[in-house]
Amino acid sequence: MELSFDAIVCPANVFLEMRGGVSATIRERAGRSGETQRDQLERDAVSLGPIRIGDAVLTRGYDLPSGYVIHAPTVEMPVDRASVRTVAQAMVAALKVADRHSFRALGVPSMGTGTGGISYQDAARVMLKETYRFLDTARSSITSVTFVAWEHEFLEALRAVPVPPPSVEEILSRPPETLGRVGRWSGT
Secondary structure, three states: OOOOOOEEEEEEEOOOOOOOHHHHHHHHHOOOOOHHHHHHHHHHHHHOOOOOEOEOEEEEOOOOOOOEEEEEEEEOOOOOOOOHHHHHHHHHHHHHHHHHOOOOEEEEEOOOOOOOOOOHHHHHHHHHHHHHHHHHHOOOOOOEEEEEOOOHHHHHHHHHOOOOOOOHHHHHHOOHHHOOOOOOOOOO
């Protein structure tokens, strides 16, 4: 099943290179009709970098079912480790770019969980929390945020997040052994 959004979020490094993890998957799918689109998507992104964590940029989606890609870094370098804070910053930056361009439907994969190394549970909690916070406090064009779970573990982590999600500060203050399942997310 192929999902379509106004834009899909691409977790990135600050140089916006698309060679590993989710960004590589997005890059590959953007070039279905040929290598040119795949390479052009990455060239478009890289030409806009480097950017800071907490910022995000927009490129065309080429052959993706989503018209645009929002590149939001969670790490400095391609092999760096992400943190709950950098994932929170990337999520907010992506939401702001989507809103600034009047997008209504946004697709969001797990952020910071691959080479970034944070757990699916922490990523799900912080991504949902920042989405709730943004949509509750901003007059936004965004009407739908779909968390795309390419990994079963991320889907289960999303389902385990209580409504409303805990704050970033609360997540960071918990001992690691308590960061498992804390409830059930029933959002749409």
